[in-house]
Amino acid sequence: MENAVIADITPEDAVEVIHWKYEVPYDFYNIRAQAEAMQEFLMNPYYTVRCEGKLVGIFCIGTSAQVPEGRATGMYVERFIDIGLGMAPKQTGQRRGREFFQRIITFLKETYPNTGVRLSVATFNQRAIKLYESIGFHRVASFPAADADFIIMTHPTLLAVDETN
Incomplete structure (x- = not known):
C-alpha cells in the first residue's frame, strides 16, 4: 500500500462511506444518521x-477523531x-490493516512533524487493538x-514534543 494515495474526502466518497456495512460486532461502526455523517x-x-x-479506507484528525464522552471528561488535554x-468492509480481515495504518502514520508524520499521535478505540475491537x-x-x-468503552492509545516514538525545552 506504499502507492496508496491520500486525498481530502469528496462528496462522492462520503456517500460511499455512509453505505458501508460491517458485520457483527463491527456493525457498531455502521452509520445510522446519514445526513449528520455527510x-x-x-x-x-x-x-x-x-x-x-479503489477506496480502501478513510481517516480523520483532530476533534473529529475524539470520542465526545472522552473529551467531556478531559481525556484529550495533552497535545497530540x-x-x-x-x-x-470489503478490505477488512485480509491482513491489509497494517499497511493501511502505516500509510496513514507516514502521512501524519510528514504533514505534522514533531506532533504526537493518539487514537481512541472501542475495547471490543480486539482486532484493531492488536494491530495498534x-x-x-x-x-x-x-x-x-x-x-x-474506549481505550486511548499513543505511540512511544511519536509522543508530543515538550514545549518547555
Whole structure:
C-alpha cells in the first residue's frame, strides 16, 4: 500500500462511506444518521486512502477523531494529533490493516512533524487493538461512552514534543 494515495474526502466518497456495512460486532461502526455523517465528513478534516483507484479506507484528525464522552471528561488535554480511521468492509480481515495504518502514520508524520499521535478505540475491537499494539501503540487511558468503552492509545516514538525545552 506504499502507492496508496491520500486525498481530502469528496462528496462522492462520503456517500460511499455512509453505505458501508460491517458485520457483527463491527456493525457498531455502521452509520445510522446519514445526513449528520455527510455534514461531518465534508465540514471536518477527513481523508480517503485509495489503492489502485479503489477506496480502501478513510481517516480523520483532530476533534473529529475524539470520542465526545472522552473529551467531556478531559481525556484529550495533552497535545497530540488525534486520528480516527476505518477500512472499507470489503478490505477488512485480509491482513491489509497494517499497511493501511502505516500509510496513514507516514502521512501524519510528514504533514505534522514533531506532533504526537493518539487514537481512541472501542475495547471490543480486539482486532484493531492488536494491530495498534503490534505497531508500538500503548494503552494510556480508558473511559466509558454511551455505546461502548474506549481505550486511548499513543505511540512511544511519536509522543508530543515538550514545549518547555
